[in-house]
Amino acid sequence: MKVHVIGIGLIGGSMVLDIKNLHPEATIYGIDNNESHLAEAIALGVVDAAATFDDLATSDLVIVSVPVDVALIVLPKVLDVIGDNTIVFEVGSTKSPICEVVANHLRRRNYIATHPIAGTEFSGPSAAIRGLFEGKTNIICEVEKTTFKLQEKALELFKSMGMRIRYMDPKSHDKHIAYVSHLSHISSFMLGKTVINKEKDEQDIFDMAGSGFESTVRLAKSSPAMWTPIFKQNNKQVVKTLEEYISNLSKFKELLENEDYDAIYNEMQSVNKIKEILNGMHIKK
Amino acid sequence: MKVHVIGIGLIGGSMVLDIKNLHPEATIYGIDNNESHLAEAIALGVVDAAATFDDLATSDLVIVSVPVDVALIVLPKVLDVIGDNTIVFEVGSTKSPICEVVANHLRRRNYIATHPIAGTEFSGPSAAIRGLFEGKTNIICEVEKTTFKLQEKALELFKSMGMRIRYMDPKSHDKHIAYVSHLSHISSFMLGKTVINKEKDEQDIFDMAGSGFESTVRLAKSSPAMWTPIFKQNNKQVVKTLEEYISNLSKFKELLENEDYDAIYNEMQSVNKIKEILNGMHIKK
Missing domain, CATH: 3.40.50.720 (NAD(P)-binding Rossmann-like Domain)
Structure with missing residues (x-):
């Protein structure tokens, strides 16, 4: 062969x-x-x-x-x-x-x-x-x-x-993958950017960042040469997922500003079901 | 003892x-x-x-x-x-x-x-x-x-x-930890929410989500009972980090809408140094 x-x-x-x-x-x-x-x-x-x-x-x-x-x-x-x-x-x-x-x-x-x-x-x-x-x-x-x-x-x-x-x-592929892959990469890159911008002294990041941050920011190590053309080709879908993500983050910020902690609790609890979804991924491998 | x-x-x-x-x-x-x-x-x-x-x-x-x-x-x-x-x-x-x-x-x-x-x-x-x-x-x-x-x-x-x-x-602790821990949790919870909201049929998430999504959304499994009071006590700092994160995401979205792919490439490349920072975390353990 x-x-x-x-x-x-x-x-x-x-x-x-x-x-x-x-x-x-x-x-x-x-x-x-x-x-x-x-x-x-x-x-x-x-x-x-x-x-x-x-x-x-x-x-x-x-x-x-x-x-x-x-x-x-x-x-x-x-x-x-x-x-x-x-x-x-x-x-x-x-x-x-x-x-x-x-x-x-x-x-x-x-x-x-x-x-x-x-x-x-x-x-x-x-x-x-x-x-x-x-x-x-x-x-x-x-x-x-x-x-x-x-x-x-x-x-x-x-x-x-x-x-x-x-x-x-x-078309369905490109729409769905924008949510479960392309958006994750942007959320991770921008999280990395936010923290790097703040912590000019990198020692502070390194001292206080735990495994949670590491996991969330892992995709920010990805290759720009690979990802730029992906974002270009899937531009419309990616912009749409990003709009929804920013809107959800903005609503969460509003709940914090209004000190509506019951709603904040409920928001997090309703997303907790991601556990079962991710477990399902492994069980059905 | x-x-x-x-x-x-x-x-x-x-x-x-x-x-x-x-x-x-x-x-x-x-x-x-x-x-x-x-x-x-x-x-x-x-x-x-x-x-x-x-x-x-x-x-x-x-x-x-x-x-x-x-x-x-x-x-x-x-x-x-x-x-x-x-x-x-x-x-x-x-x-x-x-x-x-x-x-x-x-x-x-x-x-x-x-x-x-x-x-x-x-x-x-x-x-x-x-x-x-x-x-x-x-x-x-x-x-x-x-x-x-x-x-x-x-x-x-x-x-x-x-x-x-x-x-x-x-005070410094609470300010820094908002960036490297509290913000990661919100970014993860809202990513989970965005995808769950979209994919009413959970089978689609489960079929298409890879290890990248799993890593980025891991913290969305965290306990609301533990995290709600953390967000309450560190409200001001968390709101501030969230504002900066949303602003960075919005700028990235604008670059996509303007199809400015050189700038998108540069954004990602400048965040890539998170690699060395995270490696530093491990080397200096």
């Missing part, structure tokens, strides 16, 4: 580590604009060798794992040069623009639009880890547009990585 | 578990208004036996670990009945009101105002765990108001639990 990964970072790198583990006979080829990332990926054993787009005609599987703005350019180019039976994944955090851009491509049926909901706040080849996708959800969009035989192979691979599969149309 | 813990939850319970581990000869007595918590704490072996306020005269150490509004009533009562050499800790997340309420108490010198910055999102006796304070910071306020001999004993105990000690005046 010949596998090509274009953009060797957290998601693409982790995916090929799993593939190599499941299929030791597979050869993993890397393509990356960033020469030092490519060299690092080879040195770390994440990929076996470098490749170019010319090699994709004989590839069994191409994984496109680049920032979502770059994917809009790279994916059509990939589809232009692959073979009849090459499967192509693209794993970005927005799905409508990418599905639109290849909607009429002659090789649309070789492409599977996926979003494996997995990750850490780290990036680059050194962030790749085996088992990242175990127990995680993989959203597949427009599955009906992919050739059945290639669908089957892809599903088998996702399942062998331990992923749960869910099907969704691209 | 006779130790009494008043309010046997996450903090008080974890503290006596450590004490029992470090001093196996110690007898741990529990006092709790909640009969079922008391019974549960005994059944779990967190405390050895139940006690009453009448027993405090012969206690070596009393730990007051109740919600901060209850502490304002309980701590003076405790100081009324303890012996000459009894040490009293109180471990709440606000320090100005409690320090004011006992400022002129005849036994002020037996009291150490502390805030061990440790915790999880769980509560009650079953949340108590050994080693919770290892590597964590303990803020002590107005240390000069405690008898030197009792200070020494308390510090020895905190250090044997693995805590780093920092001294701070109550």
Whole structure:
């Protein structure tokens, strides 16, 4: 099996580590604009060798794992040069623009639009880890547009990585993911900003911040290069979630200003059910 | 050694578990208004036996670990009945009101105002765990108001639990902690609310929420009974942090509406230094 990964970072790198583990006979080829990332990926054993787009005609599987703005350019180019039976994944955090851009491509049926909901706040080849996708959800969009035989192979691979599969149309995907992923990143970045701005003397943060702050601000370590194009592509949905979030925060602030502590108690209690929801996530892994 | 813990939850319970581990000869007595918590704490072996306020005269150490509004009533009562050499800790997340309420108490010198910055999102006796304070910071306020001999004993105990000690005046404590703890809780609760409100069908959250959302919303599992009085006592500071947070979120939303992606990139990049700050927290443990 010949596998090509274009953009060797957290998601693409982790995916090929799993593939190599499941299929030791597979050869993993890397393509990356960033020469030092490519060299690092080879040195770390994440990929076996470098490749170019010319090699994709004989590839069994191409994984496109680049920032979502770059994917809009790279994916059509990939589809232009692959073979009849090459499967192509693209794993970005927005799905409508990418599905639109290849909607009429002659090789649309070789492409599977996926979003494996997995990750850490780290990036680059050194962030790749085996088992990242175990127990995680993989959203597949427009599955009906992919050739059945290639669908089957892809599903088998996702399942062998331990992923749960869910099907969704691209618009619903982008709307929902704005709430459970994109908004979390902004809330975290702006929390980090608020505290950093206040505490000019960083020693104070470091002395008083506990695990609660650390957990809430973790996503503020994420890569701006990855997240800026996500916010661009999902602009309208993200602005909408942000409006609702700001409105909820403003109402909470009003309750504090009015010293309405019964209402504050009730607000928090009604959100406490997030416990059961999150527990559900784990039970149903 | 006779130790009494008043309010046997996450903090008080974890503290006596450590004490029992470090001093196996110690007898741990529990006092709790909640009969079922008391019974549960005994059944779990967190405390050895139940006690009453009448027993405090012969206690070596009393730990007051109740919600901060209850502490304002309980701590003076405790100081009324303890012996000459009894040490009293109180471990709440606000320090100005409690320090004011006992400022002129005849036994002020037996009291150490502390805030061990440790915790999880769980509560009650079953949340108590050994080693919770290892590597964590303990803020002590107005240390000069405690008898030197009792200070020494308390510090020895905190250090044997693995805590780093920092001294701070109550007002500075309450101001700083609003940023690194109280605000995180509100940002998390309101994030949970925003998503729950949107996703009436909880299945959607559960299907699409990844570890990023889980981390950011973790604090929304926290106890409203504990947090409402904290927000009440630190109202002014919390409102101020919330204003700054809302203002930063609104500016970010404006950048999105104006499609100023260079500025969005720069915003995120400037907050990325939170990485080094959080790493510093761990290195200097």
